[in-house]
Every structure is written in C-alpha cells, then in structure tokens.
Amino acid sequence: MFCLRTHDLAKCRSKFNFINIVILLAGIMCSSAVWSDVLFDQSIDKLLGKNFKSVTQGVELLAQSDDERAEQVLQILLAGDLYRLKKEKRLVTIKEEKGKGYLVTDVLESGKIYEVSSKRKIKRVAINNKLRTKIKAAIAQIQLTDKDPGKRSAAVISLFDVVDDNQIVLFEKMYEQEKNEKVRSLIASGIAIGNLKTGSVVEKIAAIKKLEDSLEPSVRNALQATVDSDNDKSVVAAATKALGKIDQKIDNYALMETLFFGLSLGSVLVLAAIGLAITFGVMGVINMAHGELIMLGAYTTYVIQLIMPNNIGASLFVAVPAAFLVSGLVGVAIERGVIRHLYGRPLETLLATFGLSLILQQAVRTVFSPLNRSVETPDWMSGALEINPVFSITYNRLYIIIFCLIVFAMLFFVLKKTTLGLKVRAVSQNRAMARAMGVRSEWVDALTFGLGSGVAGVAGVALSQLTNVGPNLGQAYIIDSFMVVVFGGVGNLWGTLVAGMSLGVANKVLEPVSGAVLAKILVLIFIILFIQKKPRGLFPQKGRGAEG
C-alpha cells in the first residue's frame, strides 16, 4: 500500500530533485533489483572523505544508489550518528563507551564490532545545513503520505511557499483522497494560495475569502504579494481587507503573547525572589548570598544529571528535592555559622553574606571550574505548544509558570497555616519576647533560613533550564530579587508574587517599543518613582507598628 501511494505521487512531475530521491528510495524498497553496487561503494568512499564537499557528493551518490542499506545510512547520517574510523576507513556507529574509547558497530556489515582506544580515532561524518535541509525535505515529502495527520499537515504547510500549477494539481488530487478534516482544510488553503497567484479574478477573490481566516505566515505573504503586485483593483481591495483582518488577529495574539512572555519572565523573577522574601522579608536578613544559593540549586541539577545521564527526563524531579536539601543545608550552615551572631544587626548581615557570596562563588569555581556547566533540557520541557501559527506557548516557560505557582502556594501554606510562620514572625518582631513565650528562636531561625535557602535552590533548578549554570549565575539574579521583594513590600508574600509578575509584564510590554536595554532602565526608573508614591512597596505593612 505504501509503495503504491508513493508511486502515485512520483508520477506527478515535480521540479524538486528531492522527490527524485524519494522515487529512488521507493524504487529500492519496491523492486529487488540491485543494479548499483558500484554507485553505493563509490558513495561510501566519498562519505569516508575528509572534507565536506566529498560527503555531499557521497550523499548525492547514495541518493541515486538503490542499495537497501542506503536509506539506513541516510537516516543514521541525518541523526548525526555516522562516524568514520580514521585509519581503517570504515563507517561505524557508536555502540557504547569503553574506557577512553568506544565499541563501534560497522554500518555496512551489521554485527561487526570494533574497539577503538581513543575518542579521537573516530570522526563523525559531517552534515551541514544544506544537506540537512535536503534530507529533511525528502522526509517531509514522504510524510505527505504518513499515517499521522499531524505530520501530513506539517508537510502540506511546508509546501505553501512554493505552490505552483503543478502543486495545485497535486493538492487537488490529495484533497480527494484525504479523510482528515483539518488536513483537507489545509490542502484547500494550499490550493487557494496557488489560485491567488495564477487564477482568474473570480478565483482569486474566492481564494482570498478562503484564506482570510488563516494565520499561516505563507498565507499572509501570499496576500501581501497580491496587494503589492496584483493588477485588479477589486482583488487588491479584497486582499487588503483580508490582510487587515489577519493583521488584526495577529495583533490580538501578539498581545496574548506579550502577556505570556511577561508572566513567564515574572515567574522567573518570583522564583528567584521568593526565597529572599522569607530570609529577607520575614527574617530581616539582608542575604547577599541568596543568588549563590540559587546557583547551588542549579549546580545540584547538573550533578544529578551527571549521576543519572540516561534519565534526563526524570532528573528534574529528583533535582527539585535534592536542590532544596543542598541549598537548604547550606542555608542552615550559614545561619548557624554566621547569621545567628548578627541578629539585631541587620545591616551587618549584608556584609557577612556579601563575603559568603564571594566565597561560595569561588568555591564553585574551584570545584566545578570557572566554565559554565551544561545542563540538559528534558524532552518534555522542549518545544512549544502551538496554538496557532502565530501563537505558541513554549513548554519550558509554561512549566516554570506552573512550578512557580506551586512553590508559591506551598510556601504560603507553610508560613500561613503552620505555627512555623507564626513563630518566625514573632521572632523577627521581638526576639527576646518570643523566647520568653517559649519559642525556640534558634531552631526557628535555622529552620526558616533553611526554608528560604532551600526555595532558592529550587529556583536554581528552574533557572538551570533557562540560562547558564555557572559561578556568576547568582549575581545575575540577586539585584532583581531584592528589587522584587522591596517593590512588593517587605514581609508580604503576595507582594512578592504580584511585584514579580507585574515587573515581568511591564518589561515585556516595554521591550518591543523601547528595546531590551531601555526597557530595563525604564522599569528601574518606574520602581524608583513608584516607591516615592508608596514608600513601603505595593503591599505595605500597615498600622502604627510599621511606622517606627
């Protein structure tokens, strides 16, 4: 069945030579004739060549060869798994690491395994952009007949930019066979795009009508081209109107996108700041090492991934509690070792923790090297949820927003619904009296500082998915964190949430207008002016007690 359809397709003349490849690949699969051993051997020779040109030629030859192994080789090549053994001149794939070298499998004679002693004895066969484009395009073409309607849709869309008469014919044929409504509609759009270019005035206007609901960039480009160059006034008018309608929609989605960007930036700010909202906001410790506690969380993620390299997807779920523990324990150590000698001298905590932040940074440099460390993004956090062609939501950001809200909710619960929250506040408002009421202030301090630090570590896990994991990670967030806590109103968790989110959105609203740098400056000036209006932040602590 598969072959048949491929043949059908192949009968349609196409100017794209990758279709030739498809024809040939199809041929290889359908006929058992082996007539190009020579071609195949030549192509393998070329693939073994050192420079890029040679490999390109190899691929081209391979495409023409109908050796059964050719497709497999192409697939491996595309995946970037094809290596050559430098001395032996064999094509291999890596089976497993062994000591300083590898065990490798011969690609052409499966089952044959070599051992290489050094990593530099084998060399990956290069592919580049152009070649990758070629191979991928061929695959896309194959996928026009894929079982998965999603893949079929994508394949159709990929042809939008190049619709011509031939393609229209092809589309029309596909349209008849296609069962899936969504794909059918897409194909219809494709036909409409074609008509827009070459059809009669009536056809064009009908096409415009059909297209005015589409948000595909290629549709928009086609309409734009019509507006720019069509001779018929009525067509231009209709196209202009359709364009206006599309642009209107795009603008609306752009607004939603800005909001999403803002909230996602906001949730990063909140995550970074929320631990500080406890150690600084509630306990009154001006913790300059907060950023480094975040950094430790990020490094914990890195270490966890080192420990479980085959489970990157799950590693984050391990990393969150691990980072909480690591940063939390370091926090407890800082509290027990330094901060506790400084209660009642809040400004001194700034100095000591500033020193600690230098030490922690340098410690990380010493242990992990000054270079950034590579933290992988699990598959479930990559990519985007495509809502429509102009609006998609990236998964990593989406999860981080959700994560931020969960962390916030848990913290809120701990501070508001357990006696710990009560005790912390009592201790921070009047240490001596709290002790006289039987509150174990030392224990409360250590626990709270540990909690705030642990949360910083958890933020580090999230940040490791967005940015560099390096010794400077903490410094990049410390100032913003203080800004958020203070802007929100010291001692108010809600304030931190609202402040972070609103600063995020403000930044993202400004950015397209003013550029990233000015946007940041403007937000800072806004904070300065805002504090004049509300000298105790968004959610000030009210009442007689707060004034002193």
Next chain:
Amino acid sequence: MHSDKQLFDRKSQLFLLVLAIVTVAVLALNILVPEGNPLHISTYTVTLLGKYLTFALLAIAVDLIWGYMGILSLGHGAFFALGGYAMGMYLMRQIGDRGVYGDPILPDFMVFLDWKELPWFWHGFDMFWFAMLMVVLVPGILAFIFGWLAFRSRVTGVYLSIITQAMTYALMLAFYRNEMGFGGNNGLTDFKDILGFSLQENSTRLTLFVLSALFLALGYIACRYIVTSKLGRVCMAIRDAEDRTRFIGYRVDKVKLWVFVFSAALAGIAGALYVPQVGIINPNEFSPLNSIELVVWVAIGGRATLYGAVIGAIAVNYAKSYFTVAMPEVWLFALGGLFVLGTLYLPKGIAGIMKRKEAVA
C-alpha cells in the same frame, strides 16, 4: 565623651598628623631616595596609594550618611562614577587632535561611530573650571533630585537602599549604551594631559597623589565639622528615632537632603581624583556590587567613625591588591573570609579595636 564634640579631638589630630606624615614621607621616599634603594617608593606605588586615598574619601562620604544618619546608600558608587565621568570628559577634550583620527573636537569613539558633532552635554568640558564645577554639580544635582523625591515621601530603610541601588543599576545600563555618548562599555580612556601637564610625568602623578591626600584631609575636616556640630547630632537623632526628631521640630527631609547632597558631591570629588590616576572611567563603576563593596569598607573600618572609614577603605583595598598577587587563585576566599570574620569578630570594625584599647588604657 565630651571630646566627641570637639572638631579636632585627639583621634582627629592623630589622623591628620598621620596622613600628613605619610604623604610627606611617601613624597620624600619617591623623590629623594634613588631607585634601586629598598626604601625607594616607586611612582607606581605612589599612584596606587593615591587611588586608595580617593577610595578613602569616598568611604568618608558613605560613612557620613550611613554611619551618622542611618541612610544606607547602595548607590554611592554612582556619584563617584559621575564625578569621574566629568573629569574623564575634561581629559578627553584635552586630547584635542591627538586622537587616533585626529579630529580636533570629537573624541575617537564618536568618530568611529560616525557622529558628526559633539553632543550638547559635552560642551564646556574643555574648560577646567567648568569640568570641576560639574564634578560636584552633577552628582550633587542627581542626589538633590533623588533625595528630594525620596526623603520628602519618607522612603526609609531598605526601601531607600534598594532604590539607590536601582538608580546606580539604571545608570550603569544607560552608560553601557553607546548612544548615551560616553563611550559605551569602553568608557573614556587614553588620557594625555591635565591642565597641560602630561599624565605620564612623575611630577603630575605625585601632584595628583598629594591632591588626593589634601582633599581627603579637607573632606575629613568638613565631615568632622558636620558630625561635631549640632547638625551632626540631629543626624544621629534621625538615625535613631526619625519620627521623634520631627516632633521636636526638625525638618528631617531637609537635613537628610542636604547631607546627602554634600556626601554625593564629596563622592564626586573622589571620583574626579580617581580617574586621572587610574587612567580610565567606564560604566562598570556604576555596578551595584561596587557600591555594596564600599559599604563593606566602611563597616570593616568601623561605622560612624570617619577615620575608621578611611582605615577600612585602605585596608580592604590593600588586602585586595595584595591577595590578587600573592594568591591569585584563591584571593576571593581570603577577601570573603575577611568580610565574614570582620563582621563576626569586629562588630565595631577596626576602629572598634582602637576604641577598646583606649578604654582599657
């Protein structure tokens, strides 16, 4: 206790005396003792000391408002940098047509970004007196506007600290922008001469050193005058009970504003002395971390003792100079450790030890 109210109490006399002796001694050891003699102090060292002295002046400015008035400014580096930029602009204009592009008016960085004329705010900086006026006016006016807004609306405590930090951070980002017209991240550099004296001459360097010492002494005396005056006691009253001070009739906002402006101008002067000695001013001086660090100097030296601020600035910077050579790989541990142990064991700073000794004696 009463001596605290004397302008030149014993410690101040001692401080000024030491400063004068060191200055003269350094000069003598540089000029009179021949090179190669172990006692010779190289011009390199003199300039290094000069830099420390400008930091000390900056530290005094911070101590005045933090130690005595309780305003923790985490943005004082900005005033220092602005003073430095004003001086830098003068020095840039002095280059004249000796720049690499030979443009008689435009500094090099403007030429290669294809600017056609000098931005308006660069005018006048070819005149020394104007530039020197700007050294105090620009930080002063910024401090005035900022302080007027903040103190009037009673922004206090960490809120004030954080918005001063926001101020210096915003300025840093702004000065990094090439469009601002201050040379972007490369800043202003490659200065040639000041008032016609080559910056590479020994004598110019020594003069700058002496000027730094002189201004440090003057700054010290001025601050000392303030803190021993009744105004100083008002400042301390504000630090300890701001509301109460209002209820006995003092305009807290005005007192804060003027002392803040004075302190900013002092920081500006320090910046202006710093730039010709180190040869460069760039936006990194606005970095919030710099401002935090200079608060640390004051704390290590001893808050609310002016001479303590001087000692702190010099001690920390000397430690930095020393550690970076002696243990380049681990000096941050040493410095960080110094800050931590300093706060833990010297709650009153280095000046605290001296006080304690005195009390025992």
Next chain:
Amino acid sequence: MLTIENLNQFYGESHTLWDLNLHVEEGKCTVLMGRNGVGKTTLLSCIMGLLPIKSGSAQFMGQSLFDHSAEKRASMGIGYVPQGRQIFPAMTVEENLQIGLSARQDKLKKIPDYIYELFPVLKEMINRRGGDLSGGQQQQLAIGRALVVDPKLLILDEPTEGIQPNVVQEIGDIICKLNRETGLTVLLVEQKLPFARKVADNFCIMERGKNVATGDISELSEELIKEYLTV
C-alpha cells in the same frame, strides 16, 4: 517556689544587681518595689533568661533555673508580662496569643476561652494588629498572652501602667483570683501602693540592685516606704 541567691548582673561595666536574694513563696503573691532604676526590670529579665548573669543561682520548683535556656523557662511554667508590653506589633491579637500555645504542657491547640472572658476587649479586637492597639489594650493583651502558656508562676512588671482605673481594679481582682483560686504564684512589680497592698501577700523592696527589706505585706510600714520608695 522560686528562690534566688547571690545574683550578680552587669550591663557591660556597670554592676546593676549586687548579691541579690529573693524568695517567692508558692501560691503567694509577692510584690517587688523600689524606685526607678533600682533594677527591678533587670531582675525579672534575668529570671526569664533574657539577660546574661554574672553569678548566682535560682531554684524554681526544685530545678535549677539558670541551667535552662530562656525558651525552656516558659514551658517550665513561667509566664511573663514585661514592662512596656512588648507586643508583637505586626501580628494580630489572636496570633499574639497563639504564640504562647506551644509552650503549654498540655499541647492545647486553641486559646482557652477564659482569657477572652478575663479580657473581653481582646475578643473584640481579635483581628487587629497588636501594634495598633491602644496602650491599655496592649497591656491587657500582654497579660492574656502570658496566661496562655498556663504558668505556675506569673511575673508581671508594672501591669497597671497605663490602664484605666476600672480595669486596674479588674486586673487586681484577676490576679487575686488566679492567685487564690487556682493557686498561681505571682511575682509583681508595682509602684502603686494601694494596688500592691490589695493584691500582695509578701513584699520585697530593692535599693540599688540589692534587696533591702522583705516581709508580709502587713509589715510594709510608713518608715520603709519613706526610706526606700520616696525620692
């Protein structure tokens, strides 16, 4: 119940309490008197463990008090109403009271109703921040808060300061009631003689960090008052 012997305390260089002795009888109400600045508050702070002491010993219900940390002393059964009230200003009235719960032996999770019965105003103001209360309301809150820990010994430092007269009477009645009916031992610092006479069983007068006179309240003579309480 509480016996203090040879207590010495310093504020930095200044010797504030000198070889001080104090005995508080179980089930009785003892009033501590003396002029401003003689060290009454200081003594109470030492008992609560909020100030470091130089030397001395204290027995509380058979245990050596100074061996325990300040936070332990609350759960040993000492309730403290400090001078100046020391309310947690940013916490609500209810939260101020709840703080004492964890020091209770019986692990009660709810504020006992009798506190609100003793001080109805606290019920009215239950959600207001402690710092917003008027001075007198705060004083009542402070007493209520001390009672929440279910103390065996209640220490009050000038509890009637700033309280309206009828409430002063009430507080007096409450102290008496607690003292006589529940057997709560009370150590009270008080300047107002009538009040002291009304509630106290024993007195103790301090002068410059030493105690100079003790006895049954009926023995508190005019001479003693003239000598130690007049300026």
Next chain:
Amino acid sequence: ADDTIKVGILHSLSGTMAISETTLKDTMLMLIEEQNAKGGVLGKKLEPVVVDPASNWPLFAEKGRELIDKEDVSAIFGCWTSVSRKSVLPVVEELNSLLFYPVQYEGEESSKNVFYTGAAPNQQAIPAVDYLMNDLGVKRWVLAGTDYVYPRTTNKILEAYLKSKGVKEEDIMINYTPFGHSDWQSIVSDVKKFGSAGKKTAVVSTINGDANVPFYKELGNQGISSEQIPVVAFSVGEEELSGIDTKPLVGHLAAWNYFMSVEEESNEEFIDSWQSYIKNQDRVTNDPMEAHYIGFNMWVEAVEKAGTTDPSVVQDAIIGVAVPNLTGGISTMLPNHHVTKPVLIGEIQDDGQFQVVWQTTGNVAGDAWSDFLPGSKDIISDWRAPLSCGNYNVKTAKCSGQNF
C-alpha cells in the same frame, strides 16, 4: 633575576571574565613550560608572572603597570574584553612594553606596543556574511548583539557592507540587549516574525558570552531550527559550547580562525599537549588559545631573531615574522600589528564541536581600520620606518595622536 626572562600574564581569574580568561592563563603557562623544555629563549628560561585583574578594568592598568614596572616583564600576554585592553594600552605605551591581545575585537586601533593576534572584523564578520549571502542565499538579516562597543562597531561595519551589496534597509533588523540578558522570548519571537516574510533569513550574532545559552534555548523552544534561520555567532567557541546543552544549537554557525576539529598534525599535537597539561581529556581548545599560540611563537622567534628581549627592538623584529598556525597554514605578523589568518565557518555539532563548512582559500590579512566606516576608510597603519604610524590618514597625510 638575570638568568630568566619574565613574561607577564594578565588575565582575569575571578569576576565575570574568569570564565573565559582562566583558560588563556593556563594556555600561556603551558606554552611557556613547553618552551622551557625546549631550552627557553636566548638560552634563558622563561618565568611566567601571573596576576589577577579580577575583571575590573582599571585594575588591568594597575596590574599591567605592576608587571612592567615592578616585575620587569619582557612582554605581556593578556586581556579579553576591549575595555580591558583600552585600559592597559596607555600603560604599555608609556612604559614601552609589549602586549599580545588574543581575542577578536572591533578593530579601529593599532598601537605601537600592542599585537592583535585575534581577528579584526574583516577576518571574521565579513567573510561570515559573505558565506551566508553566497552559499545559503540569505536575503534578510538580523544583526543581534550585546549593547557594547564590539557589537555596535561590528554591526555598523556589517550594515555598511550589506548595503553596499544592495541589501535594503527593511531587510536588516538590528537589536541590542544588555549584558547577561537572559529573557529572549520577545526578541526571538520578533526574529521569527521577521524571518517569516518569505525570504531566507539569518541572524548574525555578536551576543556576548553568558547571554548566548538562553538565546539558543529560546530559539530551539520557539521552534526555529538552524535550517530555517541559521545563526552565525562571533563569540561562541568550543569553550562556551562545553557549558551548553548543544541539542538546540546543532546546525547553527560560528566564524573563527580556528576550530578544535580542524584535522592537522600540529593541531592534534596542540590538543594532546593541552589535555595532558590540564590533566583532562575532555578539555577543549579554542580560537583565542590559538591566537596566544601564534602570538607567543611569534614573540619567541622575534626575540631569537633580535637577540634581545628589549621591547623596542622586538617591536621591529616581529614584523614579518611568520609562524605556523594550527590550521595548517602560516600566519605572519603584519606591519599594522595584526596577523594573517584563514577564516573558517563551522557548524555546531551535538558533541560541542564545530564542523568546518566553509573556509577562505588563503589567509586574510587583518585590517586595523575598517574600509566600511567613513571615519576610518582613509586610515592605514604601518609600524615600519619611515611611516611608523598606527593611524596614518592617507588623505591628509597626517599621523595623529602618537606619543612618540
């Protein structure tokens, strides 16, 4: 101290630049050790003097002076950022010492005492753009950079260059971000929109160091692949890649004068000795390291040639010195104190290495003064007598601003 020759190493070991510069310090230590193993220079051992300017620009000047004045070094190898070089430059000029600067930079400078062994814009940016234009058929350009002098200047040059090639204003989008920018959502979304107009689009990135990781991650997440909109970067090398999850980067490009993946005997040797020196088989090499390699060898040869380490003599002797580079060619020190180098375009692979996809046929001579900036197209640099000038204006026949 007469039996050794001191060499100053002026790279930040702490602060923001430590991430890049620490490696260069180690490279220098290795090169010096190897040279000593070969018998040193002029029969004397070399003695490295390491200081830490701590990513603090004024400190570069101070430490530079210390190296020259107090330590009496014969040459300094150091700096990364342009501002750090600008900071020490007056010092090396005043004290007439030598500075070897190994990093690509914006050009517009030629000092008597500085030797620029990294790429000038014409040795990196322009060839990269040529490649995109000619080989990938790029028609629409995003010039994205960190807001500082190097990207600003490079983009200015590129803008002029692109316009000279007939690219229209509306097909160029320029965007600047602050240092360490980490939230790229809006910008990447804008790039995506800009690139969806039906013309092949590419990003030319002068984005600095730390901002790159989040940038590429965002590209990947928003579904922009290297085939759709390739990014060619000038500040992303092997060292940077070693700290990145390279999955989202595969297929994007970088332009340098050296890649670790270049298969050359000399390069393999260099990699071997580096990895054994640093005791880590996973450590990578990069372009600035090669620049130090070239610069150091040039200095050694010039010193041998001159028979002295006296900087004023070495300055003259080094011009014309040619040493092998690590990509199989020979680099020569030009009279303008820049060097000749090949330009290579590499594609990022998922192992963190670059695959060379294009390279210039021969060496490109580094140009101190860009031909595409109006202020400097008439300026040339030639430190040989009789001109002896770093910025000679051929129109006015004047050499301005020299202190000598």
Next chain:
Amino acid sequence: MVPQADSRLDIKNGCMLYVEDVSVSFDGFKAINNLNLYIDEGELRCIIGPNGAGKTTMMDIITGKTKPDTGSAYFGQKINLLEMSEPEIAQAGIGRKFQKPTVFEEQSVFDNLELAMAGPRGVLPTLFSKLNGEQRDHIEQVMVQIGLQDHSMARSGALSHGQKQWLEIGMLLMQNPKLLLVDEPVAGMTHQEMDRTAELLTSLAGKHSVIVVEHDMDFVRSIAKKVTVLHQGSVLAEGSMDQIQSNPRVKEVYLGE
C-alpha cells in the same frame, strides 16, 4: 526664654486650640468620632477615658502624625494644623511627650536635651550653632529638675523606664512650647515622683497650655481643674473633677468603684 511660637499664633480671644468635628477611622474602625475640644490659653486640661478611647490618636492628630478624615484643628485663630507637617507644628509651638517614652537612645542625656532646646531648626543654623553659657545653664537646670544631673553623659538608652519618662519631660521643657501634650507622664513612677510631676505641670500652666492624659486618678485629682472624658472617640463628659467623678456614665465606663 521666649517661646519659639509662630508669629501667626493669634490667641486674641484666649483660645489656644480648636479641634472641631474631627473623625478618623482605621480600616473601618472609628477611633475618633466627631470630637470637639477647645483649650484655653494657660489652661491645664486633663483628659481621661477608657483604654482605646482615642486619647493618643487625638494627640496624633494635633501633632500632625495622623491626618483626620474630616474636621478641623486650629492652633490659635489662624494656624491650620491639618495643613502642616510634624516639624512645622512643633516649630509653631506644640510639644509632645509620648505614651511610650521615646528618646534618642544613642545620645547622652545632655545631648537629648540640647537637641530639644528651643532655637532655630534650619540646616545651616544647626550646622553653625554653638551653645552659649546661658543655654548650657538652662540645660543643667532642667537636668536637675528631672533628677538626671548625675546621668548627664549617660547614654539615654541605658536609662530605666522611669528615667526615660523624666528625660522626655525634660525635653519638653527644653522645647518650651505654647501647648504641651503630655501622654501618661507618671506611668511607672513612684508616688512621690508623681507628686513632683504634678507640681511641675501645675507650675507650667499659666504660661503654657497643657493637656495631660493620665489614668492615675490620684494624679489627675491633684492637678486637674477641668477634666474631659473621652469615650469611643468623642467627648463623654466635661467638667470639674468632682462632677466627673459623680457622673454615672463615667463611673460605668471608666472609673469603676
């Protein structure tokens, strides 16, 4: 010494302070409710009332700490207190002693008194001000008056509660205002000290107007001519001590038996 009263202070018809129809509420709670209060020149007025009646809040309004929601407050005929900041009001001649003693803890007793001393308050005058002998004597004299002559150089933070009360009264004396607001001056004082305070306050009356808030009835009785009873933010009763003491409402809400 001449009080540093505002030249605009116009007390021609003998009335020093007008508080009319003032209301203020906090989060919906009416702390002051349509309060009216008039104080004559040289009068000594006692204000009593249950805890939370709004006495301290009333002082907050007069001294500018709290802005009322409605109503007016005038100092003399012309000076509108509601338009002025705290320092302006203080400079106009209203001094206050707080319920919870607040002194400048880091400074000596002497310095506390010097700071409070009447005189110019501007930045430059304070910068250049020098104490003359007369002023110094004045300070010494007040120190004797408040019994802290032996603590002249002591850090005021190290004083006991009662000593701080005295110091605050001393500061008020130094300020020499036209109108004194004294919130619970004898809290924490012994009986005898109380008598001294009573003496002091009565001696001040006449030259100054004095408002005293106190819960100690013996004390109030010993000084009061006219007493105002506040209850739930408004005046419940006003009159002589005897009248007040026999007022059943006052007995019920305040005095008890």
